[in-house]
Amino acid sequence: MNTSTTPSARKPSSWTVLLLALLFIVPFGLAWYYYQSKDVREFKLVNHGELIRPARDIKNIALVDPSNEAQFLGSELKGSWWIWYVSPNRCQQECHDNLYNIKQMITALGKDSERVSTLFVSLPDCQVQACENYVLEHYPTMKQAHMDSKAFNTFFDGVTEQLDRERVGEIYISDPRGFVMMRYSGEINHQYILKDLKRLLKVSQIG
Incomplete structure (x- = not known):
C-alpha cells in the first residue's frame, strides 16, 4: 500500500502561514503601539480634569506670602499634594x-x-x-500666595483659560514631586475633582 503523502498535505500553504502569523503578531503590535503612544496615560487614567502636558515644575516659581510680603519658592510646596485655587478677578459668589x-x-x-x-x-x-x-477670615488654614504679572503669565502660559480665570477662577492639582499636573474650570462639579483626587491618592506611593 502506498503511504506517501502529497506535498500539499505535508506542508501548509503560504496563505495559512501568513494568516497564523497575523493572528499572533497583530495583537502584540497594537498593544505595543498603545503602550508607546503619548496618550498612554489616558488609557490608564480616566480623569475629569485636563491633564497638563508637560506638567509645570513649581520648584523655582516665585510666590509671595501676603501676610508679610515675604517671597518663597514653589519648592516649599514639595512633599504634599496641593489643591490650588487661582481666584477670578473678583472674589464674589462663584469664588x-x-x-x-x-x-x-x-x-x-x-x-x-x-x-x-x-x-x-x-x-x-x-x-x-x-x-x-x-x-483669612473664613479659611484660615488655607495657605495664600500671590505672584507678579510676569511670573504668573510665564508659569500659566498655555495652560490657563482666560474666561475661567477672570470670571470663576481655576483649580489646579500639584503632586508631591513639585509639578502642577491637572487643571479644572472653577465651574466644574467639585465631586469630579474629588473623584480624581481620590484616584490619584490611591495609586500614588508618595505624599
Missing part, C-alpha cells in the same frame, strides 16, 4: 462657592485629608486685599 467646595473635598478625603493641602493664589490684577481678607 466663595469654590472655596467652600474645596474645604468640603478635604473633609471628604477622610484619613487621606492629611496628605492634601490647599493654596489660594490671587490674580495679579485681583482686588488682592479683599480676596485675602475673605480667605
Whole structure:
C-alpha cells in the first residue's frame, strides 16, 4: 500500500502561514503601539480634569506670602499634594462657592485629608486685599500666595483659560514631586475633582 503523502498535505500553504502569523503578531503590535503612544496615560487614567502636558515644575516659581510680603519658592510646596485655587478677578459668589467646595473635598478625603493641602493664589490684577481678607477670615488654614504679572503669565502660559480665570477662577492639582499636573474650570462639579483626587491618592506611593 502506498503511504506517501502529497506535498500539499505535508506542508501548509503560504496563505495559512501568513494568516497564523497575523493572528499572533497583530495583537502584540497594537498593544505595543498603545503602550508607546503619548496618550498612554489616558488609557490608564480616566480623569475629569485636563491633564497638563508637560506638567509645570513649581520648584523655582516665585510666590509671595501676603501676610508679610515675604517671597518663597514653589519648592516649599514639595512633599504634599496641593489643591490650588487661582481666584477670578473678583472674589464674589462663584469664588466663595469654590472655596467652600474645596474645604468640603478635604473633609471628604477622610484619613487621606492629611496628605492634601490647599493654596489660594490671587490674580495679579485681583482686588488682592479683599480676596485675602475673605480667605483669612473664613479659611484660615488655607495657605495664600500671590505672584507678579510676569511670573504668573510665564508659569500659566498655555495652560490657563482666560474666561475661567477672570470670571470663576481655576483649580489646579500639584503632586508631591513639585509639578502642577491637572487643571479644572472653577465651574466644574467639585465631586469630579474629588473623584480624581481620590484616584490619584490611591495609586500614588508618595505624599
